[in-house]
Amino acid sequence: MSVDVFEPLAGLEGVGSAAQAARDAVDVLLRDRGLRRVGSDMTAEALLRGAHASAALAGSTATPDEVRRGVADGLASGAVRMTGELMALAPQVDKAPVQVWTRLHQLAAADLVGPDQLGHLRTSAEPVPDDIPGLPPAPGADEMWERLSALARSLTRPTRAPGLVVAAIVHAELAVLRPFPTANGLVARAAERCLLVARGIDPVAVTVPEGGHYVLRATYASGLTDYTARGLTGVRDWLLRSCEVVTKGAELSPLASSD
Template sequence: MPGTTLLVMSDSPGDVFEPLAGLEGVGSAARAARDAVDVLLRDRGLRKVGSDMTAEALLRGAHASAALAGSPSTLEEVRRGAGDALAVGAVRMTAELMSLAPRADTAPVQVWTRLHQLAAVDLGSDDQLGHLRTSREPLPDDIPGLPPAPPADEMWERLSGLARTLTLPTKAPALVVAAIVHAELAVLRPFPTANGLVARAAEHCLLVARGIDPVAVTVPEAGHLELAGSYAQGLRDYAGRGLVGVRDWLLRSCEVVTLAAERSPLNNSAAQGK
């Protein structure tokens, strides 16, 4: 399994993510996705971004992530605060995303558990909030279409390895790192509930923290929703097809980031002459 490969690599002193960035087609796709964000931001720093644009992008992302998790709430319902539990939890997460992003590299487990605390308030009991599952608990099954989650001991080992790698330097593009973290969290499902919401928010945190979109005006969750037909299959391939599956997930993630730039509210503002 690719998670096992990542874990083994993380025990060595070398760069864990760089070889994955070197898989066929990934480097050029990551550069193209970065270019799409640069165009949106007018070559970085040349375009003013107000807090209203960031808030709108995060709201759209919360709605898209909840919809991918099965929420029936519309964007307007979410905007009014009238969404279902999944949507409300996603909004609660994105409200803290910018404050959590600076710790996404230095204290990743704490960030992931905090995201779960925010996402799952209305999805389970209080003692489950931010709680990493143990072997005494049933395996979570909250991301449709995935194979069974690994046992708790394997989950803990792989999660620890993933967290370690994030604190080490890498030459890999930030997009690659964020995409791997998303896939690992989704496949491992470390929490009793809301694993998909947490995985997508963790990816978004890293895209902010590692400079792809430091002002959070792209909407990666909307990209995942737009490509929803390949979401579960992409994660199944990541979990079961070795480096081929990892490569395909990374290529899909590059497409997601390109779509994230296209779906930014900045584009709406430009169209309206703002």
């Protein structure tokens, strides 16, 4: 019998109600604006805003205008590249998560590392990456592989946990494990976005959760550090923060400001 690892986390104090409130914020946005009005241009705009915010969190100095014109730095260009395939990758994330994550890295890091490093999961013979400022050291390759494999298996099994909780845990695990040589933050945030689409939280990808993370950037690294170091209390706090991120992502949607 398979174990549902996500459901107990959804039952931590305050998480269930916070997840429902965040889901309601997205549902109100979609209902009030009308799903029939969500065209591909609105999705593209939301994804572009998310790419800029995610890249900024990773250290990019590109402006939104530079991102739109395609003249941004490597971090922002990689984030934009991921948006081009995100909607196609989302349906696969529950079936072949590792393949989705490695594809996201290929897109994110194309301007940052050599071809042999794209989509490459690190081994014990390689340096431990340190590409998300403020986090404690990443685990060694053996522990990383073990936890990554367990996470992937859990994603392919049924769960009664809200999709938002699943997405937040995947984000945290990928950020903490840092399985790739670089661009791990970009991949982690895109993986979260994929799951918010796949699990029906925002199926048309018109919210901007990466923007929510950017608005709350002062607690990004500390939230992940607590997730690692403070047991279930740290996990609960990360999940509560993630619920706030999704709510802010709905507020930042281009739908919210459209006529």
